[in-house]
Amino acid sequence: MTSQPAGERGLSLFDAVLLVCGAVVGIGIFFTPTQIASQVSSPGMFLGVWIAAGVLTLLGCFTISELGAAFPREGGIYIYLSELVGPMWAFLYGWSAVWIASTGGLAVIAMFMGENLSEEHGTLIGVGALLGFGALCALGLQVGARFQSLMMLTKLAGILALLWGGWALAGAPKDPAPLLESSPGSEAGLGGFALALLPALFAYMGWANLGNITNRLREPVRDLPKAILLGMGGVILLYASLACVYLHAVGLEGIRENPLVASEVARLAFGQTGEELFKVGLAISAGGVCLCSLILLPWITVAMAKNGHFFRIFGVVHPRTGAPLASLAAIVLISIGWILLADSDLVLEAQGQNAMIINTILLGGYLSALKRRPEFERPFKSPLHPWIPRLYFALLLSMLGGQIYGLFSERSLQDALTLLGISFGILLSGALVYGPWRWVVARADGAAQ
Numbered sequence: 001m002t003s004q005p006a007g008e009r010g011l012s013l014f015d016a017v018l019l020v021c022g023a024v025v026g027i028g029i030f031f032t033p034t035q036i037a038s039q040v041s042s043p044g045m046f047l048g049v050w051i052a053a054g055v056l057t058l059l060g061c062f063t064i065s066e067l068g069a070a071f072p073r074e075g076g077i078y079i080y081l082s083e084l085v086g087p088m089w090a091f092l093y094g095w096s097a098v099w100i101a102s103t104g105g106l107a108v109i110a111m112f113m114g115e116n117l118s119e120e121h122g123t124l125i126g127v128g129a130l131l132g133f134g135a136l137c138a139l140g141l142q143v144g145a146r147f148q149s150l151m152m153l154t155k156l157a158g159i160l161a162l163l164w165g166g167w168a169l170a171g172a173p174k175d176p177a178p179l180l181e182s183s184p185g186s187e188a189g190l191g192g193f194a195l196a197l198l199p200a201l202f203a204y205m206g207w208a209n210l211g212n213i214t215n216r217l218r219e220p221v222r223d224l225p226k227a228i229l230l231g232m233g234g235v236i237l238l239y240a241s242l243a244c245v246y247l248h249a250v251g252l253e254g255i256r257e258n259p260l261v262a263s264e265v266a267r268l269a270f271g272q273t274g275e276e277l278f279k280v281g282l283a284i285s286a287g288g289v290c291l292c293s294l295i296l297l298p299w300i301t302v303a304m305a306k307n308g309h310f311f312r313i314f315g316v317v318h319p320r321t322g323a324p325l326a327s328l329a330a331i332v333l334i335s336i337g338w339i340l341l342a343d344s345d346l347v348l349e350a351q352g353q354n355a356m357i358i359n360t361i362l363l364g365g366y367l368s369a370l371k372r373r374p375e376f377e378r379p380f381k382s383p384l385h386p387w388i389p390r391l392y393f394a395l396l397l398s399m400l401g402g403q404i405y406g407l408f409s410e411r412s413l414q415d416a417l418t419l420l421g422i423s424f425g426i427l428l429s430g431a432l433v434y435g436p437w438r439w440v441v442a443r444a445d446g447a448a449q
Contacts, residue, residue: 010218013227015145019292020207020231022152025159026289027112028203029239030262030282033246037255039196043247046255049193050243053200054236059392061207061232062382065225066389067366068211069380072220075303076211077362082307084365088434093358094304095430095437097297101355103331106130106293107338113286116279127336133291134332137298140321141216144295151288158281159238162262165269166245198402203239206289207232212299216322221379298327308438312445354423356400363393 011019033046040046067080075082078097082090097103107126114125137144207228217223242262246255249265258264266278302324305315314327369376370386382388407416 011141011145011213011216012218013223015149016210016217016223016227017231017234018149018152019145019295020210020227021235022148022155022288023206023209023292023296024204024232024235025152025155025238025285026109026206027282027286028199028205029242030260030285032199032203033243033255033261034259035199036196037252039192040252041192043252045193045196046247046252047240047243049196049200050240051236052193053197053204054232054239056197056201056392056395057204057207057232057236058229059388059395061228062225063363063366063389063392064208064211065228065380066378066382066385068214068224068228069221070376070378072214072224073303074213074215074299076209076214076300077359078300078303080211081358081362081365084369085361087307087309088431089358089361090307091304091309091434091437092427092430094300094309095433096354096426097300098304098310098330099334100426102293102297102300103334104338106290106297106331106335109286109289109293110335111339113283113290116283116286123339126339129287129290130294130332130335130339133287133294134328136291137294137328138321138323138325140318140323141213141295143321144291148288148291148295151284151291155281155285155288156238158278158284159242162266162269162278163241163245165274166249166265169269194398194402195406198399198406201399204232204235206292207235209292209296212296212303225380294328294331298324298331301327301330308441308445311441354426356396356403357427360393360396360400363389363396367393 036049037046040049067084068076071079071083073079078090078094081093110126110130111122112126113129114127115122117125136147210224210227210231214220214224217227246261246265249268250258250261254264255261263275263278263282266274270277301310301314302317303315304310305312305327314324314330316326317324367386367389370389378385407419411419
């Protein structure tokens, strides 16, 4: 084996686009509509939330594409933080991603997949899925990406069937509300629209992880922006279409009353068989996100190992397949540990706050670098540069404020403080171990030589 990038450096643009789609289109689009509908007062506002969140997400896509093209190495946000803000912030991101955020999120999705197929054996299925997908990724990036592309195309076929059935077969609500007419008793205004944007924006998340494998694309600088923008353009169109079908089939009130509205639309369109098939499709969708995560996340650990933030063995890739076997095994085993040993929901909710904080710091560092380093090369520039990165920075600040406002307005003071305590505790733990951890890593790598 070798610690240098090995194997094929040639993931096609097609597979990269489907990786972006597969990392985003999981379970969020099927669960968040009810939450969004409860915050808005009219069908037009409901549809507007999905479109507005898509446009705002595109700001992030352009911005991260600039960074990925400027730093075409494995590691994504970890590398961007290291280059623009400093190694400690990069370590905090990598620390929380490897031990908490990414692995805990992977565990939640694997468990959801398992329980959706069998409530009695959900844990066993979830663990088996992680082991199976991990073994598949160990065969190399090309193998994993091609299988993921097949799963994404299967997901797409199922969603297109739901769109057709929901529009053509389910029928319209008995009393469909005009797009801009408020529902009876609803007083939600612009404030409700702003709050509804948060779950919609989170339903669009996951696309930035493609930056973890930028240097594994055939043409890294050219293909990363194309893959992110094409993939997310397709996802936005898909989400807006689903929102239209939900409104057409059950109406805004029906969306509010059905926690899993897509299942209800499938039942109306195709009967009980459709509802059962939707459950299988939901498991496939969750499985696709698990596979995407195992394709993309280990490369954060690879980058950390190369920067002295993790043991050198985790930066080694297989000379023939190019698979980061040690890093892949670590992600799989830590995720299984979350499934077997812990309830990760509260910790993951707290980590969501941290992700917003770290991304805001990253964008602040980028905007600062644009001023301080006029020689800073950017092979890809978004339209209206630098206004798009500035708007995205403002969006992140607004989302962070909205998260904190929602935390204290919707929860008891004790629950809000507990969540914030866990959130800052995660960051503090990384800061406290930063020095000792680097010392341990350096000693271990020195002894291994």
